[in-house]
Amino acid sequence: MLKSTAQKLLVVMTCWFLFFFISIAHSESYTVEDYDRVEKVDIHVHLKTDDTQFVRFAWKDRFRFLNIAVHANDEAEMRLRHRTAFIQAEANPSKVAVASSFPMNGWDKSEWNDRTLGYLDETFKKGAVAVKVWKNIGMEFRDENGDLVMIDDPGFDPVFKHLSSQGIRLIGHLGEPKNCWLPLEQMTVKNDQSYFRRHPQYHMFKHPEMPSYQDQMAARDRMLEKNPDLHFIGAHFGSLEWSLYELGKFLDRFPNAVVDTAARMGQLQYQSQENLAIVRGFINRYKERILYGTDLTCDSQTDPKAFYARAHEKWLRDWRYFSTGNLIKVPELDEPVRGLSLPRETVDHIYRLNAQRLFSNSWK
Numbered sequence: 001m002l003k004s005t006a007q008k009l010l011v012v013m014t015c016w017f018l019f020f021f022i023s024i025a026h027s028e029s030y031t032v033e034d035y036d037r038v039e040k041v042d043i044h045v046h047l048k049t050d051d052t053q054f055v056r057f058a059w060k061d062r063f064r065f066l067n068i069a070v071h072a073n074d075e076a077e078m079r080l081r082h083r084t085a086f087i088q089a090e091a092n093p094s095k096v097a098v099a100s101s102f103p104m105n106g107w108d109k110s111e112w113n114d115r116t117l118g119y120l121d122e123t124f125k126k127g128a129v130a131v132k133v134w135k136n137i138g139m140e141f142r143d144e145n146g147d148l149v150m151i152d153d154p155g156f157d158p159v160f161k162h163l164s165s166q167g168i169r170l171i172g173h174l175g176e177p178k179n180c181w182l183p184l185e186q187m188t189v190k191n192d193q194s195y196f197r198r199h200p201q202y203h204m205f206k207h208p209e210m211p212s213y214q215d216q217m218a219a220r221d222r223m224l225e226k227n228p229d230l231h232f233i234g235a236h237f238g239s240l241e242w243s244l245y246e247l248g249k250f251l252d253r254f255p256n257a258v259v260d261t262a263a264r265m266g267q268l269q270y271q272s273q274e275n276l277a278i279v280r281g282f283i284n285r286y287k288e289r290i291l292y293g294t295d296l297t298c299d300s301q302t303d304p305k306a307f308y309a310r311a312h313e314k315w316l317r318d319w320r321y322f323s324t325g326n327l328i329k330v331p332e333l334d335e336p337v338r339g340l341s342l343p344r345e346t347v348d349h350i351y352r353l354n355a356q357r358l359f360s361n362s363w364k
């Protein structure tokens with residue numbers, strides 16, 4: 001029982017203040033209705049087709065793209081990927097920017113260096129604003145002695161020096177999620193389980209003769225130490241998706257590095273199921289170092305309408321996670337995940353401002 005008028009007044013005022021602050025907090029976040037009003041960049045897609053309809057559809061969602069042409073297998077395939085990447089950008093220069101890559105064949109020959117720099121310069125002339133290195137470096141590609149070539153190999157030094165001097169950013173998908181070194185049943189997210197079930201050649205738990213997770217991260221860090229002027233984008237949270245603590249240490253150690261969220265939202269959400277406040281605090285603190293990306297991939301066989309429908313569903317789900325406090329069912333986890341209800345300013349950084357700062361001449 002409330003004994004005095006003063007006590008009653010205190011309760012009323014407390015309720016009023018609580019209501020006031022909750023409404024302020026709410027208005028600081030975007031809503032689901034804001035989704036297609038806010039301009040956004042998906043910094044990690046692979047549009048491997050001449051068909052440019054998807055980019056038009058995606059503008060309904062206010063998305064622009066960095067279209068990444070990866071060197072995954074041989075040079076012929078890489079050239080095809082560059083061809084389609086530039087077709088997409090030329091058709092929609094205000095919506096699509098391109099990241100290129102370089103061939104590894106001829107690595108052991110002395111002319112590899114000049115040839116690679118020449119190849120890259122051609123892609124820069126066409127407008128490429130970044131260069132991607134993939135996990136085949138460190139996990140697949142071997143020199144003529146049969147040794148795996150790691151990313152800190154001195155053979156790459158002139159390439160990375162060239163990128164630094166040209167102001168071109170290096171995107172690195174190096175190593176794999178830490179789950180890759182665990183047995184299937186210990187992996188934290190379902191998409192890793194299904195990927196490594198389908199690609200046992202990349203499931204490092206089955207290949208103890210290969211470099212460890214720590215070996216891959218250490219090679220990447222040595223490369224960055226050698227190249228302090230290189231601006232680096234760690235794809236897939238820089239393969240540090242399993243621990244925001246480790247990711248924070250990495251970002252503090254390398255001030256020119258940022259990371260993207262591509263294909264690792266499940267691991268972030270797994271951590272927010274464990275402690276939502278830590279994830280929320282981390283993203284607010286590092287809001288200038290995290291870029292939204294998905295890894296959405298299509299090729300000439302993909303129906304653009306169906307692909308857009310899948311992309312829309314994924315984008316909207318991620319938007320709800322970052323912007324609202326809703327409970328969200330995600331395909332990577334069994335239990336639903338609570339949205340982070342991040343402030344608008346943080347969401348703007350992750351979805352647009354960081355991309356515009358990094359690639360200030362793109363999307364014009």
Ligand SMILES: [Zn+2]
Pocket residue numbers: 044046262295
């Ligand atoms: Zn990718």
